[in-house]
Amino acid sequence: MLHETKDDILSRDGKGDEVYGAFAMFHYNRHTGALLDRDLRRTSIIGDVWNFPGRIKGGSWSATGGFRAGDAFPSSGDPFVRHAPPTRDTFPFLIWDGPLTNDRDAVIILPTIWEYDGGSAAYDQWFAREVANERTIWTDIGTQEMIGGHQLGVVLPAGQIGAPGGASATAATGFQTTLLQIGAMFGVTPFDRPVGMNNIGGFGVLPRRAVVITREIIEAALQRLASNPTTDADAQSRAQTGLNELLQMVQGIDAESGSTASSSPPLNGGMPDGTIAIPLIDGSGSDFQGQYVLYIQVERIP
Numbered sequence: 001m002l003h004e005t006k007d008d009i010l011s012r013d014g015k016g017d018e019v020y021g022a023f024a025m026f027h028y029n030r031h032t033g034a035l036l037d038r039d040l041r042r043t044s045i046i047g048d049v050w051n052f053p054g055r056i057k058g059g060s061w062s063a064t065g066g067f068r069a070g071d072a073f074p075s076s077g078d079p080f081v082r083h084a085p086p087t088r089d090t091f092p093f094l095i096w097d098g099p100l101t102n103d104r105d106a107v108i109i110l111p112t113i114w115e116y117d118g119g120s121a122a123y124d125q126w127f128a129r130e131v132a133n134e135r136t137i138w139t140d141i142g143t144q145e146m147i148g149g150h151q152l153g154v155v156l157p158a159g160q161i162g163a164p165g166g167a168s169a170t171a172a173t174g175f176q177t178t179l180l181q182i183g184a185m186f187g188v189t190p191f192d193r194p195v196g197m198n199n200i201g202g203f204g205v206l207p208r209r210a211v212v213i214t215r216e217i218i219e220a221a222l223q224r225l226a227s228n229p230t231t232d233a234d235a236q237s238r239a240q241t242g243l244n245e246l247l248q249m250v251q252g253i254d255a256e257s258g259s260t261a262s263s264s265p266p267l268n269g270g271m272p273d274g275t276i277a278i279p280l281i282d283g284s285g286s287d288f289q290g291q292y293v294l295y296i297q298v299e300r301i302p
Contacts, residue, residue, distance in 0.1 A: 001059075001071045005115045005195060005282070005290035016059050016066025017115055018047030019195070021294070022123065023095045024110040024130050026137065030103065030147060030214075033138055039096070040127055044089050045116050046073060056090050082297065097301065100215035106147050107213040108137060112206075113280050113292050118190035126194065126206065137210060146212035150220035152298060154278055157208050195290040196280030209278060211296060218274075218298045225273035274298050 004017045022042040029036055046058040048066035059067035067073070073091055076083050086094040096107055110130055114123060130137070137143060140157035197204045278294040 001067050001069060001073075002281075002291035002293065003069050003289060004067060014048030014050070014052055014055075014066055015064075016048060016061030016068045017290070018045055018052075018055070019067065019292070020045050020114050020116060021091065021093055022112045022114055022127075023093075024112075024127055025096050026108045026134050027098070028106045028108070028138060030106045035134060035138075036105075038131065038134070041088065041093075041095060043091065043093050046090060047116070095296065096213070100213070100218070102215050105214065108143065109211040109213065109296075110137075111209060111211060111278055111294055111296065113195045113294060114192045115195055115290060116192050118192070120192055122194070123192050130208075137208070140210075143210060143212060146217075147214060150216055152213075152217050152221045152274065152276055153211075154276060155210050155212065157210050194280075195292050196282060198283035209280075211276065211278075213298065218300065221274040221298060222300060 001017070020043045022040065025039045025041070027036045027038065028034065044054065044056050045052075046056045046065075046067075048059070048062060048064050049055045049057045050062070050064035055065075057065040058073040059065045059071045061068045061071075074083065082092050084092060086092045088094055095109055095111070098107075099105075100107070112126070137157050140155070142155035143157050146153065146155055193204070194206045196209075197206050199205075275295060275297045278296065280290070280292045280294065282290045
């Protein structure tokens with residue numbers, strides 16, 4: 001975590017940031033474009049556990065947790081090494097697992113981090129909107145280019161920031177209005193909200209980020225990793241280079257008032273093969289100030 005979000009000054013939700021990860025998945029037949037199945041998985045709330053049953057302790061804000069700038073979770077110090085089996089509860093988190101066949105399957109993952117405050121209206125709206133717009137996500141030029149390639153990375157499908165007059169704009173309007181209405185109650189009525197929003201015309205807008213997975217992409221990434229082992233020192237150097245590139249691109253997007261054209265290049269930076277970093281950075285015009293980075297890794301199950 002690079003910077004904590006702007007929080008309730010009374011810390012009624014806990015000291016520092018309390019967050020959870022949420023991941024929407026869509027599984028497609030690549031030949032027909034048919035949606036085979038979909039899923040939504042999310043972690044437990046992680047952060048300050050004092051007087052909050054059911055949470056997982058994370059962060060160094062206090063003896064009972066809470067995230068602040070510089071914290072990582074798990075706090076291994078190396079985002080590229082998994083030190084424990086993935087779970088359905090906390091990080092490392094099992095986002096998706098299943099069989100993939102060459103030239104047949106494609107999985108699209110929409111990764112998010114949410115700052116917890118106690119109201120799920122925006123979270124529920126986000127998932128409902130993504131389900132309603134899965135066709136837009138599937139047919140996006142950037143998505144299709146990734147499906148036809150062998151590069152693990154992140155694309156920014158159009159949809160929630162779109163030109164007026166189309167289905168994309170309709171989706172954007174619905175999501176923007178929801179966030180504005182909830183935001184007007186900030187400090188009075190608690191609400192969860194996604195990290196990585198831009199402020200466009202007075203509206204809080206979450207750009208859509210997507211990770212595209214095929215068997216070909218995974219095999220290519222793991223083959224490169226096997227033929228070019230990465231030392232710890234090299235991994236850290238590439239990680240910093242990649243993160244700098246990602247942050248520069250995010251700043252460029254913010255400078256363009258949140259424009260996320262489908263032709264944007266994949267966000268993969270200098271990450272080691274098989275691992276990608278996803279920056280979730282609130283735009284400079286946002287009141288929320290959160291800056292997080294998610295690391296996602298692909299693995300072959302024996």
